[in-house]
Amino acid sequence: MLEIKNLYKKYRNSERFSVRDLSLELKPGEIFGFLGQNGAGKSTTIKCLTGIYPFTSGTIKICGYDIQKDPINAKMNMGYVPDNHSVYEKLTGREYVNFLADIYKVSKREREARFDKYVAQFKLGHAVDTQIKSYSHGMKQKISIIGALIHNPKLWVLDEPMTGLDHQSMIEILKRMYDHCQEGNTVFFSSHNLDLVSKVCDRVTIIKDGIQQCTIDLHVKGNKETLESTFVKITATEQDLINRTTDDIFGIGR
């Protein structure tokens, strides 16, 4: 579903690589988590695979289509929800979703069925014909999600989707993610919430300083329970280790 091979990304006017030699392969029907601290390279990787950023070297294929050589077909199979929940706020919710449905060439029958289903699932029926600028943070996130799903993409990419959402909204989005995978599609999302990731994901990759550290299968016994400690161990800085040693000496935090 998604194949990333030896991805390198260096920003213009930068000496260092933001992503170095990252390789991933996602299977149909799985929820894949992408973990890392702030500035680790998660958003950069996601923006490379969605076509927002060009990348220095490597290949990214979505459903077999190379994002650089055949971007149209690759993007046709992908839906993206950004971390900043930006949508065209002067449009109404319905106009925004219809705009994306037109872009992804969704038929009238399919878009009506999916639109009604998602609007009901996310409880946006009362707001869908109002301009998006009057929506709350959570409502904007939901309309962004509906827009990303209207064409039923095989790969659904979300960048920090739970930021700023209330518990109920999170549940709704998680259910949608789960249902999407049950239909044979794949979800790829980045998050800081280890607890959430451990409960929801099938596999996770941890990235640090642009380098992929490890990929963990959470269905293997014991991996879910040790995810947090594995993450902390991998992503701890020297200062964290020094602080931890000091804490151990003085018995702080026990």
Added chain:
Amino acid sequence: MRQKLAGAVEDIMGRKKHPVLTLLKLEFVNKFGTVSLKDGKSVFKSLFYIIGAGALMVALYYVSIIFFNMFERAGILYEALVLVYGVVFAFLCITGVSSTSKVLYYKGDNEILMRFPIKPIHMFVSKTLFLILTQLGLVMVVLVPLLVGYAAVTEVGISYYVRIPISILFCVLIPFFIANVFAIPGTHLANKIKNKHGLIIILFTIVVSLFFAIYMLLFDSMVQFLKDTEFSVFSPEVVKIIKDVCKYLIPIKYLADMMVLNELYIAYPVLINLTALTLIGTILVIVKLYQKTLLGNIEAEGSAFKKVTKNKVRPVFLSLMNKEFLEIFRSVNYSFQYFVLACAMPLMVFFCNRITLALAKNQVGEQITLGITLLVMLIFTTIICSFSATSISREGNNVYHIKIIPVSPLTQLAAKFTMYFIVSFVANVVCIAVIIFTKQLEVKQAFGAFGVVQACSIALTLFSMRRDIVKPYFNLSGEGELVANNVNTTMSVGIGLLIALVIGVGAMFIGYLVAVETALYYSLGVAGGLLILSFLTYFTRLKHRFDYIGT
């Protein structure tokens, strides 16, 4: 902004400074920025404002002398003074309602300040003082040179100059208090129509066209006067009308009476009582309605209209154009910058052309009429086309959409270009139709001019779009909109004006020295060359540039 607010609140809560003074300082910093003698840029900016204001005052002084001489020739100098006060007074009342609404009720910091232990009366007083002080500065810059110009045309005593600050004070306070009384209903009205976008475009177009027409007619009169200073611009009937109007222009005529020492026993009491009355009206309105309106407006600002539509299917290209259109149409700011000016363009071209052609024909001859028309049309076309210099910048945080959607960059940009093309094409067609209908140019020359202007519109649009693709500026504010011009717009206008000069002035010279037909071929040649250059520039490494947008 948040840091400045935080600092202000800390000062108030820590009782380091009086709240009104702290908030007043915040208003000035927000509007004008901080001035630091250590920062060269800040010093330069301040000097620029001071020199600019000085230059404006000097220009106004000389214009006022021409203006008052014109009226003095017709024997209605006093009436000219009344009209000057009338225009300034009306301008201050109208802009006063707008600026009072904005500062008191629409400013973004209102919502933040309401959360802190700041009394509404302190907020109101600081914002009111800010408005009065800025109005005072503006009125001084405009009125002082006009009044000094009046003194240069007729004999006045020393006491005339002493009365200038008094009249300025009345001119600031009375319109300000009137504006405060009308600001609240004005705010409610604005909230009611803010989502009626079509109506807003029509109203703005009428207002812009009206102001431009009045300005050009006045300019025309002054030009006529300059040609022959012995000639009175005003017929006896017009003089009578002006005298009658000024007699009943109360209370404005009392400001002029005060200056020329006419019926002072009426002028001063009326002005003082009017000031007191409007002040009382302001206090009553504010005490009863300020906080309520403020709270209501904070709620209303975020509100949006409801439009029930069906799930409509459109082809990709049309859907892209539709989205682009709605993003502009539903923004008061963008609508004004683009649609309103495009609608008003034919009228503006007509008036501008009429005056410049009359001048040119009399001074030089018919041979330069084509060049003049091209110059005028290309200047206005430049203004319209410069909007495309923000075609990518206006995407703001939504720029990721143009990268993730399965539509080629060429198609996406073509959709934007097509929308700009349609608007400029229609505006140019209407302009040429008006020019042909009013016989400002011969039909063949008019069609030739249309070809030149349309080719330049396309070229300028492509140059501008290319510039914004290479280096967009995502500096959005307010409701996620660009509210200030960026470097790309400035560059687009600069290139457009240069093209206008090269073609327009070139056509004038060639028309005068050789023949009008040669001038037309010259213009078409230059426009054609620009069109080819624009296409080459636009398409060179376009995909590569597009790929780097937002990175």
